[in-house]
Amino acid sequence: MPSTHKALSAITAALALALLASCASTDAAFTYTVPQQPEGASGYTDKPGWSTHTFAVAAANPLATDAGYQILKAGGSAIDAAIAVQMVLTLVEPQSSGIGGGAFLLHFDGRAVEAFDGRETAPAAATETLFLKPDGKPMAFMEGVVGGRSVGVPGTVRMLHMAHQAHGKLPWAQLFAPAIALAEQGFKVSARLNTLLAAEQALRKDPVALAYFYDPAGQPWPVGHVLKNPELAQVLRALASSGPSALYQGPVAQAVVDKVRAHPSNPGLLSMADMAAYQPKKRAALCSDYAAQGRSYRLCGFPPPSSGAIAIAQTLGILQHTPAGTLPLADGLPSAPWLHLYTEAARLAFADRAQYVADPDFVDPPAGTWMSLLEPSYLAQRAQLIGAQSMKVAKPGVPGATKTSYAPMPNQPEYGTSHISIVDAQGHAVAMTTTIEDAFGARQMVKGFLLNNELTDFSFAPTDASGTPIANRVQPGKRPRSSMSPTLVFDQATGKLLMSAGSPGGALIIHYTGKTLYGTLNWGLNAQQAIKLPNFGTTNGPTLLEQKRFPAATVDALKAMGHEVRELDMTSGLQAIQATASGYFGGADPRREGMVMGD
Template sequence: MRFPTPPRLLALLSASLLAACSSLAPTLLTLPEPAPHQPEGQSGYQDKPGWQTSSFAVAAANPLATEAGYQIIRAGGSALDAAIAVQMVLTLVEPQSSGIGGGAFLLHFDGRSVQAFDGRETAPAEADERLFLRPDGQPMAFADAVVGGRSVGVPGSLRMLELAHRQHGQLPWARLFQPAIQLAEQGFRVSPRLNRLLAADPHLRKDPVAAAYFYDAKGLPWPVGHRLRNPELARLLRDIAAQGSQALHQGPVARAIVDKVRSHPGNPGNLSLADLAGYQPRQREALCFEHAVPPAKAYRICGFPPPGSGALAIGQILGLLQQTPAAALPLGANGLPSADWLHHYTEAARLAFADRAQYVADPDFVAPPAGSWLSLLSPDYLARRAQLIGPRSMQIAPPGRPQGLQTSFARMPEQPEYGTSHISIVDAQGRAVAMTSSIEDAFGSRQMVRGFLLNNQLTDFSFVPRDAQGRPVANRVQPGKRPRSSMAPTLVFDQADGQLLMSVGSPGGALIIHYTAKALWGSLHWGRNAQQAIDLPNFGNLNGPTLLETGRFPPASLDALRARGHELREIDMTSGLQAIERIPGGYFGGADPRREGVVMGD
């Protein structure tokens, strides 16, 4: 089965490559300056128009992946079928962000109800809470922990997609792999973003397999436009198409994964064949909450429950803002959030991130506060928390106590979280997917096996398992546990009639929460369409300095925030938002100008 590339996609790809080449070539081999909390390096900014469709829409982080999903729906596939095809192509063309060596959270709407499919990685059975401690008891440096086998969790995305396909697939499983197999065999053109990230990464060349695939004989990344073939991945995808997920989780590929992890010369891990064979995805109840927009509009926003922290933090931020003057503030006359609004937003974010650090972890290991995760979204609780927001920044917010809760857990210290990819799809029958997938850091653990990269998701656990008093951190390493995640796939509904209104999400480590919240507020409160909401400048706070996208805010806004006590850091906040919204007569999709994504549909 062939998947021809339509003229409109060829034109888009050619224009993207030419524009990015001209802007990136002079600095291609320059390592970026380190900046806090950056999942992946920036690779330019290209204005995008947004895309209107009449019957269905597919939004993904790479045009080739979007095209695969588009063709699957055109062939009679469901939104879930298209998501599988998209993810397989992303494994090939966006290896820095996600793939079959990692995990994913998937929200699915079948026209009646929302399901949450958890394909998050798990810690090996031999892991313990001291996994990331040095012999002297101090936490390892992040880079020392990531590169090698130590950080590799049991991958879960493939088994999760297999489970979801059994319930919601329309086309045969094997057919969904054909776009990726064809691209892997015939080759794909190296994109400007992949080239830029390959040039900047200091660790990937250390793995001989990855070095031979991604770099030339001189150790330079293959140039933009180079046709890169991956016959090993093609063979594996053929096996998965025929045998299902067992082709990855058992047999020779599983043995190759375990050998790679356990035999790393400097930083071995403890993944086992039993870990891979025994992995089970979870079906969880979606975390949904009401969000009112004056004067008379109410929405039902559904996201992913723990071990996801995204929906809880977004729900808290949106709910806290409703208790402040920010709820009535429009966009500024310059089309940007005002300093007054940013102050209230970042103070609300401090409060949400304080609770996140205190409470959120794998619910199979950690009970929710006050017996329910929704206790953190209770209007009464948020009203009390909002009283802490004053005219000046509180600098560091304390965690709250839902229903007077006394907790025995220690607060998790801040540590880096890294990259992901997001897919939003609505099919012609109104079924919808919001899926965020990840291998964590850019290029994961930098360990390549059978044509794909292994994750480093175990570094999403707290490196420090206990505080000075011996109290455990909720998100510490434990055997079989799933690390806390910021991934925030989101579906928005009209509270009155239940109609699906939007599918949205982003990559970006902990900043996923802010990118997704920005898109939601921009759409629901400020009336921006999906593309305009995505285009708004990025901002956020992780309960520390206030982060602002470099060069996007006027000096007067920066001065006003400093006058309120904010410590500011301007950084390149490389979001990768994808969004599809319902409009009269069809859908309108947006893709982040900071990355390579596009939207397609009929």
Template sequence: MTPTRTLHAPATRRLSRPFSRTLLAAATLATGVAMIAVAGCASAPSQFAYTVPAQPEGSSGYTEKPGWATEKFAVAAANPLATDAGYQILKAGGSAVDAAIAVQMVLTLVEPQSSGIGGGAFLLHSTGKTVEAYDGRETAPAAADEKLFLGADGKPVQFYDGVVGGRSVGVPGTVRMLEMAHKQHGKLPWATLFQPAITLAEGGFKVSARLNTLVKADAHLKKDPVAAAYFYKPDGDARDVGFNLRNPELAAVLRRIATEGSKALHEGEIAKAIVDKVNKHPTNPGKLSMADLAGYQAKKREALCHDYQVASKDFRVCGFPPPSSGAIAIGQILGILKNTDAAAKPLQDGIPSADWLHLYTEAARLAFADRALYVADPEFVQPPGGSWSSLLAPAYLAERAKLIGPQSMKVAQPGNPGAVKTSYAPMSDQPEYGTSHISIVDAMGNAVAMTTTIEDQFGARQMVKGFLLNNELTDFSFAPTDAKGQPIANRVQPGKRPRSSMAPTLVFDKATGELLMSGGSPGGAAIIHYTAKTLYGVFNWGLMPQQAINLPNFGSMNGPTLLEEKRFPA
């Protein structure tokens, strides 16, 4: 095996998940984020009235949690206040989509570093008969071009020189996507779903240990005067743990969106404030316009589903298609492993063996090699073989598996699943961080898996009207071509959605159609590994979902082998 590099679990790997097979399904989240779950019966009061719950202080480090079981419905999210908001919506008879909206609005307030109305999201929805994919990924402004992240010397700028400021901000899509999903699957009125977040923003929430730790550690957040005044005390220190942090500006924005819909964010006064914040940055301005915001459209796509067999059991695994790379990479890793003797290598003392890890990381290298070459916005890039499913074809994955030998390939080369060779060059590895994940099963049997992001922690470090703006454009390749001038599929282009690693996942029993799992994870490119690990742990090793989540983390992005710090023997 290759030399290994430490894989740090995200700062708050405090994990608990709802999980039930009694009436509906399982709701499961992959590793890497604080998850609190609550459950209850589905009695519906005639009118929704939000009650502010007790506000426990969250841990800022790793805390192992047991699983949870439910009878009627389940919700899991990255903060107890957000989870409770979803719970109260479900208890009032709301749908899974209703609950997801309430959760996201509260996360905008209490977990601002990871997601919010200034970012983008992917949402998978299942009614038990169909799986739908709602795309709220950010887009590049019309004035952006492939040289967006090139310096005066024509070379790519350093990562954080691109992140911090207005240059990295894409057109946000989360609210418009949620509005689309609500029109098709909402039960409670749109405005009702904003009550929890508005109440908390006006009354305040207690700063958690996690938020305090991240604010302290961030080197760029206080460069923005608005963010500095909100997140820091007058003496420059981070707001104390337990401080009651109010956000009346966000409450006002949410009231407008609750009343007027997504138009309130994408047009008028709020949109102008976003555009001014981006374009008037003193050192790193962007190229956003009012027309970009007004013209943003969420998209409904066909979910990317593939079969997965373990012994005599057949599963149907559904994920998000491009511009996400998550479902393809996870499907490739699992499919390649199936063509090795990985199944004959059980856990040893509760953790994966060195031999199994070798097979997994080699499969990951092969998957990430294909990801770097092929995956980008499908409006701009054609899939190899005419279909993204060509990258998951059993015959293709069997051929890829033959490349795995006793020694690491260190850096894998992409394959060619189609008859025509691609004209693109592979994208170099770039940092990816952040995001949040939400899994919900409602009392009607509908399920949501939604991964949501502003990209880096605290996004572009630009705060406007109480919320942070994304730096999603840094998910594009900074270099538009390789050294030979060959174009990179995931380069910046006007109106284009950047490639993502987000991997909301729904798993079904293929024979019965029963929903077995709603899953996903935060973690940038490591989302792929966190989610694949949990799927393999549950379905191949027979672990309970929480046991699979609690396994140490591992992976490779087609470079060094990554192992979670202090979780493996020396």
């Protein structure tokens, strides 16, 4: 058992039992104990990684990780633990995810991988002009984000309920006990939440959020302040006793709709009918083969409307047709020649992403299948475009010799998100990435939780200059394209689970997750070492490097190869759990406050 758990002390079992007794349908077999509440770091805190034998859970906040740990300890499944983790994250990491947002969940039941799609949807009244100003030009990004306009129908709760019906072991109501207890008793404001609140301006304009997150003087609650959320506790109790209908129908749904539609300057279109009609989807996971260091792997990720699995598999697949595999780390860091090859491959992948990927219920894949983008012959052809000098901006390819009728989507900001990786005592695994999009979402708080701004993941411009439609434009009932990249890795020969991984970070999720996969599979690093590597990437523009992490010689060498280099904060929030000979080894990102626990 990790020492982090040994350090956690509990309040009395009687209090825990009392809390559980008041949560309808809860069996006293699971008694949640509130741990000491650490004040997680906001900057960079080195982490050792965690070894476990039987099960492991990795999440973005210690309280959330502990909730999942206690569920697994009580005999819960990986799905059970994921639900408990998500509910606590709604409370303690409200800037990133919650019951007001959406999620993609990959699950391995020992035999097959399933993909549960809880992505938000556009309201029925939405049109492709949603983010156009009266003059017909697209809004500035933040003009679209703040208010009701950007709020999609939240999907996380209904998706988790679908997954629980298939793979839950503990009763649904029990899984809410940790979040209810913490919401009622309070949790300590972490350094990360305090830092983000201090920098945030738009959230203060919502009177409900201002009263909750800030003191009477308008300052964010200090680190260590005990923050209680009785309104959220009440919603969670209703969800525990009544299931998802407590969110999608009735007074909570009405409060969400009223908040969206009554925004004073930027109202939205969400309706009660939209809320009631939302349905999660079960999709086929997108799996592809990958070879590294003489071993063959099966990489399983999320299909469209996520672009993550395709872009990662394309980038890694293109690299296999270059000398990248012969280039080791240089003094523990990716070298300039390797970074050149990687970012060129990524430009090609991101060009295809902008051209083709959108909600598959609205947009057909090129050549009739998304796998056309991963055909070895197509990736080999794309790799031939990589030369000694950077192409700077790549153009999309034509897989299967089938031209598309869509225009490429222009680059647009993407933010937010949290990632959860879990392996339970049966070896069943979850990789779940969950989001409300931008930090603090639409900056609208209802009943103790924040609403998403997920509709800004659509293209603000519905067409290009010539009037050709963009695949990822707004349409009623459509799910916006995502970069979320929950990933499960298997040994191709035996089918054995090797790793669960993923990260927050907007479009850069693709690179953060890809870095971790490459570091473990190609460079032989453990999960923590791979996560710790400096971040890098491109969205088919400048080459991005995590600032102060690469030597000047690397930057200069990339510039000499024609790269426009920009050094910036690249705050990933990676979590990964990998199988070992004796159990599991988990890693959590030193750039955030996450941790791993298990027995």
